[in-house]
Amino acid sequence: MTRLDFTQPPFDVLSSSERESLKKQTQIRYLAKNEALTAEDNHYFYVVLKGRIQQTLNGDELHDFAATNFSNDWFDARKQPVDEMGAPLYANDPATHDASEFSQEHSSTEYRYHALEDSLLLQVNSEAIDRLSVQNRHIRKLLSGELAERMQAYSERSYSSGSPLYPDYSLGSSITGTQAESQQLMLQPVTAIRMLDVHTISETATLFEAARTMTKAGLKHVLVKRTPTVERHPTRSHQSNLGILTDADICRAVSDQIDMSTALCRDYAKFKLHTVSHQQDISEALLAMIRYRVHRLPVLDENEEVIGVLGQSDLLAFLSHHSQLITLQVEQANSIESLKIPVEHIGQYIRTQHNNGIKIGVISRIVQALNAHVFAKLWRLIVPDMVYENTCIIVMGSEGRGEQIMRTDQDNALIIRNGFSDPNLADYAETFNHALAEMGYPLCEGNIMMTNPLWRQPLNRFKSEVSLWFSQKEPEHAIWLSSLLDASYVCGDERLLEGLRKHLQIAHRSADPMFVRGFAQAALQFGEVNQWWKKFVPLIGKPMPQEIDLKKAGIFPLVHGIRALALENDILEVTSTKARLKQLASLGVITPKRAETLNETLEFFMARRLDIALATDNKLAREVDPAMLSALERDLLKECLNVVKSFKNELRQRYQLDIA
Known part of the structure; x- marks a missing residue:
């Protein structure tokens, strides 16, 4: 192919007149193996039609841009490296140098591009790209240097002149004309x-x-x-x-x-x-x-x-x-069996809302509320009023944070009022957890459920356990604390959870000041995902499969690192990552822009997991094959993994995690 493919992002959002105008501003550029783009060539925008181009900075390999059977990568050679705050990597102002000195220093911090094999590039005039960015807001956002803007453009899934922003070859379902409207309605005041x-x-x-x-x-x-x-x-x-x-x-x-x-x-x-x-x-x-x-x-x-x-x-x-209709079905359920119907409707609701382009953060919070409604009704059906009024059910982990979409492992606990007892509590807990398992909420492999006596205790015993977890350094203690820090109320006496949360704060303030350092260390446990793009470069016309674990590579480092920052700063009253980021920004721990970038990155990983789950019915979906993504999705995946890498470096510096 030696022409611009208007069925692929970012050019699929162009009108017919914009397409014709852009065609006149392109030309084919051939690069032999090991040949590099010159400084003059760095003033253009490129689409890789054939072959593979490598991007380097100061001799370090950064990315590969390739033409695959699924889509063609692109890159803007004018883009210059910046740090996490968006500032240029070179430190000195050019006004303080003579031209030759600045030119030499500046060139050392420019991206370089060279061909790893014989390659064909479509070279697009930069002025044409700039004009399109002014005329077409979708193009402007998709090519923006701001990750948050590009994420917003991606999540909008809107139409431009009848051309879908994300055609069928992308993960997920095809887009209907009502999707952008649905998204906009949900975001109206x-x-x-x-x-x-x-x-x-x-x-x-x-x-x-x-x-x-x-x-x-x-x-x-x-x-x-x-x-x-x-x-x-x-x-x-x-x-x-x-x-x-x-x-x-x-x-x-x-x-x-x-x-x-x-x-x-x-x-x-x-x-x-x-x-x-x-x-x-x-x-x-x-x-x-x-x-x-x-x-x-x-x-x-x-x-x-x-x-x-x-x-x-x-x-x-x-x-x-129709989320409220599900709520009505839950309220009217008079048996555990009848409760299974609205649970199935929750899954259908998730698929519909995701296909309608609703942001993953909005869906996840509504699903959290619907699940809590189901759990509360189930407990009502199982226990007598006296037990209901003297206990408190909490959910933890991703369910507690409101960041769980599909039904994965249960993470729940039962807090009992001090002095209250019922000989059947263990049986009630057994019935509750196994009823949820039958509805499609799998039992927790780590046994963090109310069937485990550790997670079914009076309030005072829970407090004693928390104090113990802060004072000792057993690996499982950090896991248990992480779960409890994410705890969210479901039903019963909410004051029991409030009392436990206050004790968490007291116990943390009394703990060794170095506790948070060890707690944050877990965010680094899975290592880096480096130069993964090399693994899916076409080989004899076929891409090599190389799947990335989205949870290990992206979700967990962000969630746990932000959880550690929240714990350090006594942010215990909120449990969602988004709410923690908002409070961290209000305290000046991070900038509002950085908070927005981290949240958008997390939601990108969550949305990709949901795409996989909906496409494969794999409720534990974690791994994504980059070769199956569109060029836009691959580009965003690279950007998001870079955000995770920089965030982990911030954690290393803040808590001196590289020092023994």
């Missing part, structure tokens, strides 16, 4: 949805007055204002001093046969009110409704005043998504 009017009455108003207010306003709820007191946390008035009374509460009062003209609203209203900020996006509102099983969310402005109420029906009408 909650104020994009019509909100219900705010009607507030006093806590001392009667239920009759509340019912009359609802009828007059045409609503099925009314907000209830409670008089602020010190005991009710005046700094969190929207949580403690504002409640909601619904038509269901009125019906409950009627069934109790109380006098509606004398009964007070405060006796029937719910004051633990869940809210959303007007700045949060729709996906966060949907997540809150699923997680807390509520049908209405008051929306707060910057002063934390209620500006409207977001109703479930309005939200669903806006999105036309």
Whole structure:
């Protein structure tokens, strides 16, 4: 092939006129084996049509760009090396040097390109690429030097003039015309949805007055204002001093046969009110409704005043998504067998949302809430009320962080109230874990489940174990602490988890200051993935298979390294990697830009794992064959692995991990 292939990214997003314009700005360039591009050649953009080109920096081999049976790599020879902060690698300002001195220094930090075999390149005029970048935002993002922008362009999966951004040869399913719209809808602010009017009455108003207010306003709820007191946390008035009374509460009062003209609203209203900020996006509102099983969310402005109420029906009408239908199925399940139906629907929901181009972080958080709903309902079906009220189920690992998509190993525990006992607790735990296994959540190979007595204990015993794990240096102690640091509430008495989390903070502050250093060391245990691209270069027309373990090479180093930074900085109240990065950035530990890059990198690895799982039905999917990726995906994979490498180097320096 000696022409530009417009079916492959990044050029598949061009309009017909843009394609014709670009064709006029290209020419074929031949490089014999070992021949290098000259300094003048470095002002162009290249597509590898045949052969293989190697990129070097100061004599070190960095990347290979090749033409494969699946897609052709490209590179922008104008791109110059920068450090993790985006600054040029050369340290001195050219204004302080004469031209010859700067030219010599600058040339030593330029990328070099030479042919490893006879190669054909399509040389594209740089001015044409620049014009396209100005005209076409998709091209601009795809060729951006900012990884976050390129990730955004990749996740959008949008159309440009009828040409799919990612055609069928990429991992995952083909794209439909509604995908970009679905993605954009989920990222709209909650104020994009019509909100219900705010009607507030006093806590001392009667239920009759509340019912009359609802009828007059045409609503099925009314907000209830409670008089602020010190005991009710005046700094969190929207949580403690504002409640909601619904038509269901009125019906409950009627069934109790109380006098509606004398009964007070405060006796029937719910004051633990869940809210959303007007700045949060729709996906966060949907997540809150699923997680807390509520049908209405008051929306707060910057002063934390209620500006409207977001109703479930309005939200669903806006999105036309069906995650809330799964929630309804879970609520209506009256047996373990009937609970299997919504669990299967969760898998279908994941596939649909991923094919619709919804970001992996949004899907994973919603799936976490749906799974928690299933686990809570299952526990309700198994245990009597007394056990439910005196225990707390938590999930850990990727499920606790909200970063698990497909159903992999269970990681759960049962915290028991001090002094409470039930002779059947072990049997309840056995039933719970094995019922989940039958639903497709495999048993944990490491036995981090409530069937293990270590993970089914009273709160005080859990605290003693945590103190022991911080004081000793057994390998399994770091694993157990990592699990517990990711713990997320599922059901029961949440105060039990809060008490354990506070003890984690106390135990860490009392531990050896060098503890975090050893804890962070695990992020480096799997080594580097270096020059993997050489392994899939075509050999007699066929690529050699060389799979990369995405969990070992990318996900685990990022997750555990960020977990270690969070532990060092007493960030224990949040468990997701994204939330930890946000707080690390707010404390100045890392820059906001670096936090965004690390999060986008993690989500790229997660999305690739999901692609593999959906394509192969392999729920433990970890390995990706680079030869099966598009050129764009390979390029992003290289970039993301470089981000992981630089992050691991930051950990080495911060914790002096190369020093014995």
